[in-house]
Amino acid sequence: MTSSGYLAFSPPQGWHDFWHGPIGEWILTKGLRITLLLISAVLAARFINWAAMRVTRRLEEGFQTGENLVRTEASKHRQAVASVISWVSIVLLFVVVAMQITNILDVPVGSLVAPAAVLGAALGFGAQKLVQDLLAGFFIITEKQYGFGDLVQVNMLGAPDAAEGTVEEVTLRVTKLRTSDGEVFTVPNGNIVRSLNMSKDWARAVVDIPIPVTADLNRVNEVLQEVGGAATEDRMLKDLLLDQPSLMGVESIGLDNVNLRMVARTLPGKQFEAGRRLRVLVVRALGKAGVVTPTESTPVVEGLPHTARSSERSGG
Template sequence: MEINFSSISNNILVHIAIIILVAFLLHFFSDTIVSYFIKVLTRRQKDQTKTDAKKREATLTSIFSTVAKLFIWTVAIVAILDAINLNISSIAAGAGVVGIIVGLGAQTTIRDYLAGVFIILENQYRVGDVITLSGGSTGMTGTSGTVEDITLRITKLRGLDGTLNVVRNGEASIITNRTFKFANIVIDIGIDYKSDIDVVENIMNKVGQDMMKNEKFLHNIFEPISFLYIDDLSDSSIIVRAMGKVKPAEQWEVAGEYRRLLLKAFNEANVKIALPQVVVHKEN
């Protein structure tokens, strides 16, 4: 259907200008409006940490801001077409036929959108989480990183080396979330067989308790890192295991500091870290 632009009156042009202006204003303020309503609707629950609540809020805001902007411009386009007396029903009918044709070839995209809906509803991961995505029909072996953005179709992961990976939501069948509610630190250390195991246990527990008193780590540790058990008696060392519970995403920094302090404490107490030993038999 051809549009006779010469027949469009000044009133209609003003009407269209107002529609576009309102759409731009709503688009500009949509993030703020959506963020406000998300905060009201997702008040922090009793079993949620402050960090978890913020991640959930950021994720939902990102999703619904995109949906809101799409809705705003869809309504604006329909209103403009109506203002110039274009037959919307005939366009809708034609679009329906095209939609069926496109839909038959877009099953993968539909699957991605459905997967995105379940990711959001089930709170599988949020913006800011550190996750690994693997499995799926493509046989993805494991893509890891920090979630930078989630839409209904894709998830953007920023790797430790700065690489940005864009993964379709329907592509992964296994989701490993390393920063959900809490994280456990598990540290295995090999010590010399001549070491006094009771002394080792006391040192490991004291280092963990001292970290709980450190202002830097006080609010990041739920349960202090402490001696758990002797995990193995290997060829050249006693493998002792320590474990603690910390805030999500804090496990790497806390574990690194614990190892540093433990090494200093072992050196002061003359507890030796075991080194690999090789026995060489010399034949005459």
């Protein structure tokens, strides 16, 4: 009796009964199909990410090996579009997989209409911000407002200060900016009310030069014109400038100083680097011309003698 009972409930027989029972048949049919679908979806999502990263890497290598100092607008746009396409493709992939799993499980779609309507209404109220972010991101990318590598400044709802930095990633939902200090801002696209692109097509370096009111402005203008003409031959500036810097003239007048402004068109995003180098050339040229002397802290190009200035102040 014990031997027959042992044989009746032996592990091989129990294993056979399990796989031929309802649970085992479900695992071998529907369960296996669901598992294969999920594995295929994960592999497909990895392939999409790999393809997007390959496209991004190719664009990056093309920029680094090329002679251009800045990325073209087309390259920036392609990189943003590649990121968005990969994200949308993954979302659609998992939606299709979820629908296939629903069909395998024989879930009656008709019975889900009423709960889905209630759930959709609830999610609709809660997902308004998400939809706003997605729509804003769609228009940012299609209108080419900015792309990867652009130097931008964005104003956001509820934020007292604007966020400024280099665009590291643009998706339908967020924009990531890296500041000059290395910090990363993640800005929801729906929060952006104004964007300022400082590296689109071309930029402008603006240099303000304070000159004392006693200086000979004609002589100063001559020196600055010479600086503008020589700037295109400077080894650090010639590749950054799109044309010769020009002197705009007197920008403002103060009690002690007159501010002259010099501007120059530069490659996109290179206006700050060009402005710093241009200031060095201006200071060097003014020093050689005697505008700045070692004994005085303010420029004095052919200014009035010290005694004359003293008498004028005492007389005034």
